[in-house]
Amino acid sequence: MSNKPLDISTPDPWQQIKSYTRARIALGRVGSSLPTNEVLDFGLAHAMARDAVHLALDVEALAAQIESLNITSIQVCSKAQYRPTYLLRPDLGRQLSLESAAHLRATRFSTPFKLLIVVGDGLSSLAIERHVRPLLAEIQQQKPDNWNIDSLVIASQARVAIADEIGEILGATITAMLIGERPGLSSPDSLGIYLTYQPKVGLNDANRNCISNVRPEGLSYAAAAKKMLWLIQQALYLKVSGVALKDESDVAEIEVSKQISDAL
Amino acid sequence: MANYQHTVGTHSYQFADLKQVMAKASPARSGDYLAGVAAETYAERVVARMCLAEVPLSRFLDELLIPYEVDEVTRLIIDTHNQQAFSEISHLTVGDFRNWLLSDAADSATLQRISSGITPEMAAAVSKLMRNQDLILVAKKCHVTTSFRNTIGLPNHLSVRLQPNHPTDDMRGIAASMLDGLLYGAGDAVIGINPATDSLPALMDLYYMVDDVINQYAIPTQSCILTHVTNQIQLIERGAPVDLVFQSIAGTEKANQSFGITIALLKEAQSAAHSLNRGTVGNNVMYFETGQGSALSANANFGVDQQTCEARAYAVARHLSPLLTNTVVGFIGPEYLYDGKQIIRAGLEDHFCGKLLGVPLGCDVCYTNHAEADQDDMDTLMTLLATAGLTFMMGIPGADDIMLNYQTTSFHDALYLRKVLGLKAAPEFEAWLKKMQIMNANGQVQPISPAHHMLQNMPKQLLKVG
Secondary structure: OOOOOOOOOEOOOHHHHHHHOOOOOOOOOEEEEEHHHHHHHHHHHHHHHHHHHOOOOOHHHOOOHHHOOOOEEEEEOOOOOOOHHHHOOOHHOOOOHHHHHHHHOOOOOOOOEEEEEEEOOOHHHHHHHHHHHHHHHHHHHHHHOOOOOOOEEEEEEEHHHHHHHHHHHOOEEEEEEEEEEEOOOOOOOEEEEEEEEOOOOOOOOOHHEEEEEEEEOOOHHHHHHHHHHEEEEEHHHOOOOOOOOOOOOOOHHHHHHHHHHHOO | OOOOOEEOOOEEEOOOOHHHHHHHHOOOHHHHHHOOOOOOOOOHHHHHHHHHHOEEEOOOHOOOOOOOOOOOHHHHHHHHOHHHHHHHOOOEEHHHHHHHHHOOOOHHHHHHHHHHHOOOHHHHHHHHHHHHHHHHHHHOOOOOOOEEEOEEEEOEEEEEEEEOOOOOOOOHHHHHHHHHHOOOOOOEEEEEEEOOOOOOHHHHHHHHHHHHHHHHHHOOOEEEEEEOOHHHHHHHHHOOOOOEEEEOOOHHHHHHHOOOOHHHHHHHHHHHHHHHOOOEEEEEOEEEEEOOOHHHOOOOOOOOOOOHHHHHHHHHHHHOOOOOOEEOOOOOOOOOOOOOHHHHHHHHHHHHHHHHOOHHHOOOOOOOOEEEOOOOHHHHHHHHHHOOOOEEEEEEEHHHHHHOOOEEEOOOHHHHHHHHHHOOOOOOHHHHHHHHOOEEEOOOOOOOOOOHHHHHHOOHOOOOOO
């Protein structure tokens, strides 16, 4: 409970309720200020989140990871060449560079894409490095046999909507964008999945379904893959995605939030 | 239309209209560049300010930045403008107005008297000519007091919103953060939860949970669940114990449409909350949140700079006599406010404009992890705002919101400000803190003993269940 001999901070006597939440409660005080160890803990968490935003995605390493699942990848970039531009100009992160657009148009794939998976760094390359391979493995396992996901696209300096342009060029029926979400202090590596039926340039968030917080401490790979495939099947059946497609795979959702609260 | 040009030496600068003068006169920020309305050079920015300084205040009643016909916020601003209050300043230019605001002639009583004669555009315009210290000095003179179960906004007071969010709305988790905050003396502005769910039964449970805790300890404060206003109206109809009604608002009709609201809907919500008659000290029942960039992100800014759009949101707020209005200054991200410098400037502008217009403005002093900012910037902004007479700030355990994934201010931060600047909690709440022995007789929040009443009698969600 207390304290090294020279530690003059006062701990808070409600330590037992710390287990009920990940919020930073019962931190203790020196006077009314934060003890040194808490300032440093916070500083480290912030540093990790900052690194997650600024760390460039190692595209070669990711391609190799994906290759090990017998999935080939094609690599493209957005019009936001560097990270500062990416952060200041979300519009540029939504558009393919001219070279990448030409490259995609020139590439011929053996079969047309029903489901096209696009992997984008977004705001956390850490999320992509850690979670894309195991999530893809789950998707491979759970998907219907007649769905082909032998190739996918990796997009750098990407925002969600870049998958619309990619999907339109490649003639996909539906895109699944796996993208690094805005890092939180306690979740620097959260991955999001955005599904868009009949992708084309000019769509907006109302046209998408989103699955958020994919990571072992949040929504598990298996649960995320299940939810994603359920939504894709519904979208293909109803020929729509977004607000018109309600996520009724709720049973899975309840299981997940129960897992999270049980884990606390 | 008036001619907006200014000559420096041999170089003559020409501006198309008042909207463009305003945008180009704005201190640099990424959102105005993103919108394509910012000054292109440093010199053009200052020249635009020189041009703006010569514009008569009365021009803002003739040249509307967003047309009356297309925008209900413009109509609200014009239709409710108090000509009599305006008559005291109607002879001034924007530049004269800055001088007058800083002068000792503009004392607190005078500023209160003319408040309804000032439009958001006039407030925004003069703020663009002011340095940070000017924004602090004038805001400090503006007193805006409101009440529900306690009194908010008295001079030399600083209130705190206790924000006990949890990513899955876990009742134990929320109760744990609430208890933590109360034992650190936070929660006089409101105990306000951002829920993860939209489900009405789950929201109902949250209302009852917070209300139970308020009743259990007889806390003179109010609760709020920050869900869409239409949900809150439905929950009031179903008998939920709703104290304050929350809604995010913006400065144009089109941006408000993207939030799914109109002014009439807000009026309806206000009436619904009034019908419950749950206030004991007063009847200010609304809680609003705003933030620069919301109009642009809804593609609803009409070429108006983001700070002016934000000031227009305060006209909407003012119309509904809120208990609290909160500018969530750094939440929107670096494409609107890039770094600590821009966030600090925006926070001071918002607070100044809100107070000048008579709105009880607090600030969520905050940032996201993709902005160039850190807790040192938050320390700077919260200290400046508290010096300027900020109405309230956020209190989140350790400044880390695990539900909304951003960093803001903590219970410890509020105690720092109260200690350094000699600020007090709302008087009714302070009396409660003393009675509960959370605060000592000298007004200092003190460490809690394990035998403390509230630890011996925890909220029922925190009691071990078998």
